[in-house]
Structure formats: structure tokens, C-alpha cells
Amino acid sequence: MSQTNGTNSVNGATLPKPQYDPDFTSNVIKATGPKANPRVAQVVGSLIQHLHDFAREVDLTVDEWMMGVNMINRAGQMSNERRNEGQLLCDVIGLESLVDEITNKQLVGADYEATKTAILGPFFRHDTPPTKNDASIIKTMPQDGEVTYMHGIVRDAATNEPLNGITIDIWQCSTNGLYEQQDPDQAEFNLRGKLTTDENGYYGLYCLRPVPYPVPYDGPAGELLQLLDRHPYRPAHIHIIAGSDKYTPLTTQIFDKSSKYLEDDSVFAVKDDLVVDFVPVQGNEKASLELTLDIKLAKIA
């Protein structure tokens, strides 16, 4: 087995690490033609450099590389409009969470006081129909569900003014850990809402207290987690996208403070600012819990 300290050990003898053609990678990058879009040339050139550096660093063998190719091909074959296994493979190695951080620092600046972002995940639906404020998004009530009155005010992050007409998409899984498109026993659009803030910036709805659940574990991403001796669980969370034509769409998740897996989310999405408290509520016959979640949005530059 090869070592990473610049030597190889074969039958107990230490050999110098093989020297690979020092010009190979730059020749591959230089093959890019003059008419390539400069951003494409930059991104793919950097990807080639880093993937080649990785292969040389670990002395990657043909068999190991081919295992990776097979994993990627099987991820694609398993993906469809209800499942994105390629995305999930990236998620379990933290890549979606990293590009989420990068993108948002690019968009709004590193120190902007907007609500923090978190990854989209593979279960958002673009076609969720509109929901009236203070309606319930629970269409299929599970026996062990705890109804939560979730509400808040959406404000401009710079001026603190309440914002009218902001669209808020909210989605969550049921207490069995499945989103409605994964579960034939849930009604279509169960636990999905698309609200609009009123003139006071208010939005409100009835949803479930979220539960931890495993990411899909029967494909290449699940295999990779097993190979890495890691569990597939995510802490209890609710997904949110908030924005309008004037405000940068904010994609985020909020996490239940009392949930397991806050410290070891399988897709690395938790941020301290996004951990919230579900509190018992009195005098609301429709809900046993309340979650107050104000949101601050950055104006589109």
C-alpha cells in the first residue's frame, strides 16, 4: 500500500515515490482552445489541476479510479425527477454546503447581516401551489405529529423595514422521514407551502415539528457513507426559500435545537445561527408548539 509521505513500501522495503511526468497536467490544461469561454476555461482548468494533484498525492490506481467511475455512473442511473443521487454524493462530502457558502459570500458580501443560508437539498419542488397565511400545510397528518405554529416577520437586512410581497417556500418531511414525493401514502404537496408576506412583513402557517431522518442510503452516496464509517442522519430541520424580484432569494434551513445530529449532520449544513427553539404554546387550539422565525433579506444590488 502506498504512503503519502513521499515513499512507497513494497514488501517492507522503502522505495522512493515514483516521479510522474511533470508536464502532463499543464499539457492537458493547455489543450483548451482559444474560443472557450474564459470562466469555463478557468473552472475546468482548476478542476483538472486539483483532480490530477489528488491522483498523484494518493498514487491512485486504475482499479480505484474505475471504482469511482462506476459509482458516478450508478449515481446517474439512479437519478430521476424525484431523486438526485449525483447531488447527494456531493452533499455527503460537504461540497454543496461549501458552494452555498461561496455563492452567498459572493452575492451579499461576507459580513452582510442577512439571515444565514443553507443548502437547497434534492427535495424542493418548483410547482408548489400558493398557500394563504395562517393555513396549514399538513394534508396528511401522521399519528405522532406535533403541530407547530410557525410565523415571523420578513425585513430588509439593511434598513430593518418589514417587507410586503415576499414569497416564502417552505417544505419538510413527515415524521417517517420521507418527503411527499418519496412516499405514496402522503397527499401530493403534503408539508409544502408557498406563502406571501402581508403589508406588515408577516407570514404564518401550521406545519409539523421536524424529525431527524437519514438521507437515501440505497445508492452510491449511501455506499460512500458506509465506506467512510459514517451515519446517514440529518438533524430535524425545515427548508425555506424566501425572496422576491427585489430581494436576493435566500435558501436556508432551520434546525430544531433539541434534535440529535446537530453536531454531525451527514451533509454538513448546520450553522449556529440557524438553530431555533420550538416552544410550547398556550391558547392556540390548532397547535401545541410555536416557532418564531424572523428573516432578513439582502436587496438585489
Added chain:
Amino acid sequence: MSQTNGTNSVNGATLPKPQYDPDFTSNVIKATGPKANPRVAQVVGSLIQHLHDFAREVDLTVDEWMMGVNMINRAGQMSNERRNEGQLLCDVIGLESLVDEITNKQLVGADYEATKTAILGPFFRHDTPPTKNDASIIKTMPQDGEVTYMHGIVRDAATNEPLNGITIDIWQCSTNGLYEQQDPDQAEFNLRGKLTTDENGYYGLYCLRPVPYPVPYDGPAGELLQLLDRHPYRPAHIHIIAGSDKYTPLTTQIFDKSSKYLEDDSVFAVKDDLVVDFVPVQGNEKASLELTLDIKLAKIA
């Protein structure tokens, strides 16, 4: 558009490059559990580090990353037993050629005088039936085919002794640039042979002079080549695998010295030592060309 020199230019103003969470990547790598196989932990840990470094270096956005995910998913969806688009994506960025170099330097040592290797490519078939020496592997003769008598002696790279009983798989495409499994007009196993050297180390067969051809251009690998302003052509070549239970299997290709694309092979497989001469032959009524190709194999340690 972001720059790579540590600053971002927005509307002409130069902003400091955003600082990303310095602990994120090490936390992702540290999530690997204690029961993971050490080699898996090493390979995947290095891959995570390099992919994250790449994303930060180019300030990769969510949209750009998602384009990559879609490309990978489509590659898998297009792959089947006759086509490996995930492998082809790696090939056009030089990754298969690099892991081929790495693997062979690991196996036989950097300075060993065995015949040089080249990538397997996606068109090998394990089930090619045996061929007798001096038979033809042309089952479907194209009108513009030039028959070549290809032959040589296989030797031990250390002792120079001729080797009896070495299996030699040979495959090539027809003059239309298609391998038999890509082309319903070619007979099954057309232009594929599996020979065995005799007691003098001799092998010989009749095949076609190879032609340049484009790698499949209708999937993600073709898209990537177009995005990079690159052509899809490979120089004229013949694939070879030679080995036995005592000799490290050698996977290689030989390239016609007179072919186009020797300098800009779309999959970066050409090595100077593998460029050979097809010469006119007199007095052989079955062939107009001759290719002499001796092969040196390294003994399994």
C-alpha cells in the same frame, strides 16, 4: 466574474476575496469514522481536500456546481454495457491516462524497461474468443481497408527471453471509426482477436491499418470538449493487452506514425515509444502493409 488572484472585481471596484470558513474542510474529513478502511479514508480524504480547494480557488457558485452535477448524472444515464460515458469524461480531462501512468510505475517501478502502457479505453470486451496465430481478425472488410500483417515476439523485459503462452488481446475500430459493438453493420467480434504466443514468443495476425476517429461526441464528454474548444479526435491506433499468470498484464495502444492527432489526442494517451511504422510489404498476398511489434513484459513480483 471572480478572479483567481485573491480579489473580486464587482462593477469595476476591487473587493477583498471572501474568507471562507477555514475549518470546514477539515471538519468534513474528520467525520470519517474509525472503522473506515485506511486506504479508503486516505483516498476520499484527499479527494475532499482537493475538490474543496478547487471550489474555493475559483469561487465556484451553486449554479456552476449544479451544471457539473447534471453533467455527471447525464453521463451515468447514458452509460450501459456498450458505452461508459463516466469513463469518457475522465478520459478527456486526462485522468485515465494519469492513473495509467501511476499504476504502472507502482507495479513495475519507474525505470523498468517493459513496453510502455496506455489507457484501456471503453471498448474492450472480456469475451473475445481465441484466435489462431496468423489468422485474420477482419470479419467485415470495409471497402477502404488496408490489410496489415501485424506480428512480433513477446519477451521478458529483464532477461530478454521469448515468452511462450502469453495471451494477447487486440482490438481496433473499422475505417468508419466505429468499434463492432457501436456498429450494427459489423459482425460480432469484428476486429478483435485473442492470440497466444508460441514457444518462440511469436504472435501474428491480419488486421486493418487503423484510422483516426472521434470519441463519442453526443453526450456530456462531447459537450465538455465543445465547451473547451477542443476536437474529439484520436490518432489512428490499435489496442493491446498482453499478459499471463506470471507476467503483469500490459495494457497499451500503438499509434500510426503517419496519423493526424498524434500531438493533440483528445484523451492524452500518446507516448513517443508507442508510435510505430506501418511499412509496405512485398510477397504476402494477404496484406499490403506490415507492422512489426515486439513486446516486453515485466514478471509479476
